[in-house]
Amino acid sequence: MRKVLVIGLDGADPRLIETWSREGRLPNMEMIMREGVSGELMSTFPPTTIPAWPCFATGTTSAKNGVFGFWQTREEMMNIKGKLLWDIIGEAGGRVGVMNVPCTYPPRRVNGFMITGLMTPPREKVFTYPEELSRELSLKYGYKVGPLFREDLYDVPPRGPFDREAYFEEFMRSE
Known part of the structure; x- marks a missing residue:
């Protein structure tokens, strides 16, 4: 390969x-x-961080992968639907190194290593696969998860499932 x-x-x-x-x-x-x-990047317009990275990683649109933007709950942004590029490569026998890609927290098992990126809580002790890599990066190199994540913004109770149809209808009425 x-x-x-x-x-x-x-x-x-x-x-x-x-x-x-x-x-x-x-x-x-x-x-x-x-x-x-x-x-x-031509997959999203405007090309903002979220949803651009999940679209890149899946090769699909937000409508298919379920990640639309920062206004979603953390759980919605982390629950990307569809196969991810690094999973496809791993299934084909390839090894991957995924480093600091937004929306990769929590780290998932890959054929290689993963260091999660944006949306990783800053005080999280395990932010890599394999797990031991987190400790090594922190102790040996002083690695800190970044860029900064405003955890307090996400520590509010979830507002329930996002009703995309109602949002779209409201958006169309405002035009």
Whole structure:
């Protein structure tokens, strides 16, 4: 199986990356773009963190994977429907390293390793698969889960299941 490296730059403007690469300010990015493949995210509009990463990971739209945005409960955002890229690769015998991808908490068993990303509670002791990697990263390297997660925003009682049809109807009435 071929080795593939996927780098996702959350919040990066592709026009700036291209300009700075041409100017020599990002030589490694320039080399990656020249010798590999690059492109602009087209799966979600606007291309916001949530739902973009679950759409990338599943190859599906929000309507199919169930993740629409930060206004959902933590449980809704973490319960991605569909097969994830790293699961498909693992089932085919490939090894994966998944690092800091949003909406990967809690860590899941993969054929390789996983370090969860955005939406991981900051005081969480286990944020990796295999589990022992969390301790090693924390003790040996001082690794901290990040970027910061406003846990207090999610410590409110769930407001019940999200009624997407009612939301859509209300949205259409407001136009």
